[in-house]
Amino acid sequence: MILEYKINHTDWPYLTPMVQASLNPTAVPSLGNKAPVELFTGLPCPTPLREFYLPDAGELKEVPEIDKIDEFLADLRASIQEMHRAVKDRRLKQRLLNKKRERGENTNH
Structure with a gap:
């Protein structure tokens, strides 16, 4: 090992x-x-x-104890979904920013 x-x-x-x-x-x-x-x-x-x-x-x-596993899993799944949502949002923002740069638009905020 x-x-x-x-x-x-x-x-x-x-x-x-x-x-x-x-x-x-x-x-x-x-x-x-x-x-x-x-x-x-x-x-x-x-x-x-x-x-x-x-x-x-x-x-x-x-x-968690057996009687709290369902709640634990629901919280874990919600946390994972939120993490994926945040990554998806960041990717979309970056993609839109890249498209603006390709068109030569001003990307300064």
Whole structure:
């Protein structure tokens, strides 16, 4: 994995929790289709990657509980649509500006 992703071997300790987080809640046939974490702790199996990192915000974002997933997804979709709308608007403005330049019109505001 280190070679494949070109990760420095000194960074491996930071990645180990992510690997464990994805493996420990995985049900295993040899354990009666139970996850290792469930058998070791006796607690319900947590959602894999319960938190995920948002680089732009510099923080961990928690995955919502099951009863709040629909609201979370609606907000996420609205946010993505707004982002696409803003990009589309910028592209249109740039295209119109480029057309004005082609015609030799003044593009100063």
